[in-house]
Amino acid sequence: MTRSKDGELRDTALSDRELKRALAVTWSAPPGLWGALSTVDHKVIGRRYVATAFVFLALGGVLSMLMRLQLAQPEARFIGPDRYNQIFTMHGSNMMFLFAVPVMQAMAIYFVPLMVGTRNIAFPRLNAFSYWIYLAGGLLLWIAFVVDTGPDVGWFAYVPLSGPQYGAGKRADVWAQMITFTEVSALAIAVEIVVTVFKQRAPGMSLDRLPLFVWSMVVTSFLVIMAMPAIMIASTSLILDRLVGTHFFNPAEGGDALLWQHLFWFFGHPEVYIIFLPAVGMVSTIVATFTGRPVFGYLATVMALIATGILAFGLWVHHMFVAGLPRLGESFFTASSMAIAVPAGLQIFCWLATIWAGRPVFKTPFLFVIGFMVIFVIGGLTGVMVASVPFDTQVHDTYFVVAHFHYVLVGGAVFPLLGAIYYWFPKLTGRTMSEPFGRWVFGLIFVGFNLTFFPMHILGLQGMPRRIYTYQPEMPWSGLNMFISLSAIILAAGFLLFFIDAIRSARSGAVATANPWGASTLEWATASPPPPYNFARLPVVDSREPLWTEPAELRVAAGLGVDRRELLITSVAEAVPEARESSVGNSIWPLLAALATTVALVWSIFSPWAVVWGSIPVAVSLIGWFWPKGVPEDES
């Protein structure tokens, strides 16, 4: 071992074995509970995030089964209106804010640093903080639900129903504050992803060599950054209206009920793409791997992602077509809503072309991609339907829309996500999920999903509104509703099998090699699961498919320090190395800061003074977080 002139230990001085040992010492978290609470490893946090999000998926699924039980028969008395309203609100809020967005970002937390060939995400402590605050938000919502203070105003919380006069108690406040928790965590991740991708890519990975999943996460992160402030401002104004008597939404004093809808959907529509675009990246990744060739039309797909991201901000009014806005504006939003089908169509065509030209291998991840195509195209086409104002006046707020967005969100996001879990499970856990199980899971979910949700289109056209806890026997809906409820059991069985398979495989699945699928991207260039430092030597990239162009060898860079957590900063466009940079070490402060923030936010549901007194511990914990501890990472 020889140290360089400045006393640093560099990887150039070490053999492979010595290097791995030295890096493991530098990058590992301490063992035990303390290490679990203070770790800033993006893989540990990402895995934790994914697992938590899937727990929320399961809980949300249980709620949906309760709703199906209630709706199976007309005038059923299994769940009363008060509880039903809480259940459907919880289902929507939980799935959107605690499952769909976080799980996509969680996959990015785990895989983006690996795919761009760096050793940790940018701002690792912010990452840890983000997880704790997300967990706190989820617990707040669910504990409130258990103690009968669950929100009962819908996941959209329209005023005045959610406002001070009609939303009795703290139910709507819990919802609004849960928004703050989840949006803080989502915004934090978005910043981390953007900076990781812009500044921490492997040398040579210019922007046109970025894997498509990474591109999709960059666009998604920008959507988060631009869209989520709207909902934070909206939910804050709602709490202010309820707690201290502001008049943002009070028409009698110059406010406006529709202002809420504008703010909510200015966030709410991009939200759909925040969930869908990562799935596009997943599909692109899986299609490339299982057809054995790069996705056709890389540039077209990236342009489609960006175009979708921009158009996403011009559509929100199509959620308000029946609110009585001026006709001219509605026509504009019909055109823009229809137009978003063009980039979506382009993506579909590119994947079809890839499959056409490639040699498909029918493994479980690819099956989910096929299922995605079948279902998502239906969801996209019904999306075109509801973009039309007259069409929408008949189906808005009916089960047609319920069917539509489940086709888009389950077909468009959950199918790719499940495929991605099967695909990346070896990298997440070091073990492989079962292929025969996987086929059953796919079959049950695919069949169950379509049997459950397709009939809802018909119910909607037959006049069944959404968000009703029951319906009268004379309405011609009971047959289909019973059918849907029975089909939902198939769907639930599929998910149950998935959870069993995942838990079983994580414990005792077949041990995976570094690159079991023969994929092309950098996350497969390291062990499964990756060591704490990800790569012993950082890869150097000179093509879009680094592992396919040179299958036998990995081109790497050398010269990074091993005494401190060190990674490489490269230029934004061309990924030319610019500096070695330290990455912060483990810290308990993010957890403390999250606890302080949680206290302040929950307290502020009850008293405006919480903002004053509650922010003092937050400030203290943040100072503790950033105050240098004299470790090598803090100095230069």
Add this chain to the structure above:
Amino acid sequence: MKAARVVALGLGAIACGCSGNQSALHPYGAPAIHVEHLIVGIVALCTVVWVLVMATLGAALWRRRQKKVETEISQQWLTMTVTAALALTVILIAGMTIASFYTTRAIGLPAKAALTITLKAQQWWWQVTYAGSAAMPGFQTANEIHIPVGQDVQILLESADVIHSFWVPSLAGKQDLVPGRSNSLLLRAEKPGVYRGQCAEFCGLQHSHMAVLVIAEAPADYTRWAVSQSADAIMPAGPDAAAGRTAFLAKPCAACHTVRGTAATGTSGPDLTHVGSRQTIAAGLVETTRGSLAAWIADPQTLKPGNNMPMVPLTSFELQDISAYMESLK
């Protein structure tokens, strides 16, 4: 158990309740007919698109299985195909957008109608106000809108509390009732009949039981109906109903409900002057019969939990009398 009997009575009334037309696919009003044409057209077109995409997907998945040896497809051919598909998408999208605009124009604006009815939604029922004229005083009713067939009718939409949405799918698309704003909707029935509608915007506990009936009838029948509705309530003939009237006025009922021509002038509940003539009670919950009225009055919180009608303690005689009185208010 009295409560159990009442519930059974109520459920029985529900089971044989009214049947109304409530489907976007069975349009009987001009706006709904235009929209139905659009729905059928777009759905047919989209089905074709879906079948084409699926056929391509199927072919793409199968072709490599059938031929063992395969020449590499040229990138150029793929580019051209994808471009062509994209161009086709743009054309279809543009076509559907234009079709949508034309449908909007065909439906027209509601301002030109001869008859104007004010609909005020509240948790969880509909207050319907017909303006008076020289020949006839104005009047209020609830949860039931009568319109002359074949005429444009403008419905002014207001809300007393939260956002509701007025939707009678067989006649027209929906429109929200937003507090602090005034919206309106054009209704026009081409065929006499009873068209059922339902609140379509989530509005709280009893959003599920907030139905409204639109009854389209020949103009002469409509006028007859309007004249009878504008009259004060009749004095009940039978002894039951007469006793019921007395009980009604003495009990809390009168504090919330109006029966024109009596001392009952409450305004927080529906106007009951001609409640017996309406097809349903409690916003489309049950058909109006003496039994269902009794079940409703005896225990409104079981039939429609959370609604604003309290459970008034009544003896069984009072209950019978009041239901008889209500039924007599034709």
Add this chain to the structure above:
Amino acid sequence: MKANTVLDLTKLPAHGLGTVSPSWWGTLAFMLIEGTGFALTIVIYLYLMSLAPRWPLGTTPPDLLAGTTLTVLLLASLVPNILVGRWARGQDLRKVRLGLIVMAALGIAPLILRAFEFPAMHIKWDQNAYGSIVWFMLGLHTTHILTDVIETLVLTCLMFSRHGDTPRRFGDVTDNAMYWNFVVATWLPMYACLYWIPRL
């Protein structure tokens, strides 16, 4: 897989400043988030104004004195702020210490003026929607001044501690200076909106 070393990184600096530093980009991203928030409050202000029969609703336009003085003060603070950033890039510890003390003072002074701005609006948050939005805008901007002042104070303490004299701290100072520029820049449209639109 065999590793083949093709690139030598030994000559790279151990830390970067400006666009080379992730924290610079992080600051930029947070500025984008908060900038979106500020822009949205202005949009809400204009939206409410478009609904109102007259503006400002139920009161007179705000008094100019406190707000204008604060604006001038904020603009004036840009000079020492830019200098601090320059000194930090030059890693001049003595000047940076001095500059940070000046900036801390220039951060606290607007907070005092801000206390006079709320009454200058002639309306309370609970009187009508105009009151609600102006208090909201002022409050949102005040929290930004406050966070930056606290950050400046902490940095000042750091620069006087043994942790001060490293390139990383100087990088933090430049990022903090950039953030203060942002706080000032966002105030200008807010000032125009709050004080001059009601006078149009």
Add this chain to the structure above:
Amino acid sequence: MKREISHSNVAFAAAAIAIGITSAALGWLREPRELRLDPPVASGLDGLRLMPNGISGTPPESYFALGKPYETDAYNLSQGKRLYAWFGCPACHGDGRGGAGPSFLDGWWLYGPEIVSIVASIRDGRPHGMPPFRDRMTIEQIWQLAGYVQTIGAYTPKVAAPGRDDDKQTRPAENRGPAKILFDQGPVGVHPDQGPSP
């Protein structure tokens, strides 16, 4: 590495189970929102025991058994607020500051601030113009309204108190303690016989 994950897994599983048990316990303790009051319970609420002068007294036992819902439960308080408007209370009492009838906000309770007195005032009426509502409201509604009226005048705002109206504002909403804001000093002991302020 492997070991560390399993450690944290155990910690998380333990935390999850603890949270689950706590939540279930809380959920079991907490009654769901009651939309329908059983008729026997409702008639039980009629059984106030008033002092001979009609000013103070004790609520029926069943009221305590229910957990004093009309003073602490947000749903009942908001229903009370509806009833306040629907039954014409503003005609005499305005927004709570009084008019032809007495104010609820100035800390003066002519018959004391206990909910029983307020229920009795509404149910049986009082001299000088307060009509009895016995025949116009059910006893449950009277309790709801009484709880709300008490809330208007509370000096320490109740957590469950309603927020502002979607209407013209005349005073701070009930959840901000309007009595405290509008009459900061509170009552000076002019009528010490009428009990403490709430």
